[in-house]
Amino acid sequence: MIADHIHSLICSTYGHTLVLFTSYHLMGNVYQMLRDEIPFPMIEVWRHSPEEITRFKQMDNAVLFAAGSCWEGVDFPGDMVSSLIIVKLPFAVPDPISEAQKKEYASLKDYIQAVIVPDMQKKLRQGFGRALRTETDTCVVSILDERAGEGGRYHEEVMCALPSCKMAKDIKDVQHFIRNRKGVEYYL
Numbered sequence: 001m002i003a004d005h006i007h008s009l010i011c012s013t014y015g016h017t018l019v020l021f022t023s024y025h026l027m028g029n030v031y032q033m034l035r036d037e038i039p040f041p042m043i044e045v046w047r048h049s050p051e052e053i054t055r056f057k058q059m060d061n062a063v064l065f066a067a068g069s070c071w072e073g074v075d076f077p078g079d080m081v082s083s084l085i086i087v088k089l090p091f092a093v094p095d096p097i098s099e100a101q102k103k104e105y106a107s108l109k110d111y112i113q114a115v116i117v118p119d120m121q122k123k124l125r126q127g128f129g130r131a132l133r134t135e136t137d138t139c140v141v142s143i144l145d146e147r148a149g150e151g152g153r154y155h156e157e158v159m160c161a162l163p164s165c166k167m168a169k170d171i172k173d174v175q176h177f178i179r180n181r182k183g184v185e186y187y188l
Helices: 001-011 024-034 050-056 095-104 107-128 155-161 170-179
Strands: 016-020 042-044 062-064 083-086 140-142
Touching: 001 016, 001 140, 001 170, 024 042, 024 062, 024 107, 042 083, 062 095, 062 155, 083 107, 095 107, 107 155, 140 170
Parallel strands: 016 062, 016 083, 042 062, 083 140
Antiparallel strands: none
């Protein structure tokens, strides 16, 4: 279950987590499931809420649940975000413009490869950039969408979109990474 994976990752990194959703509905459901289970301050951002983002930035080990505009244009420097959880690949929601655009391609597969996948890759890079802004930033990035995993439908496209980095297969790898990269003050 997604909520269980998110819970494990948040606890493994002692908070300091940005959880990016593509759906406000799913975000609200997972937040409700975890709000009494997570031992760190949790903040939920609905639409663009500068006050909530500022509140997150002022806390040392908070967890921010966000969607929409938080995928881009919000800076979280240093150890503020040591864990970025991307719940689903950020594919665009179909709309009348995309439906009309789709008709310009010979097949649905051509349209997906020419438009949908590159748009997803761009948004994925933007989400990734919320946590890693400089060469000295360190962060665990977890993509929970099984389509991104080894053997998944979009694994290659996801790997091409992101910078080269080590891959973790287990929650213990995440814990080991955090313990070896963060100083004592991180845990206080």
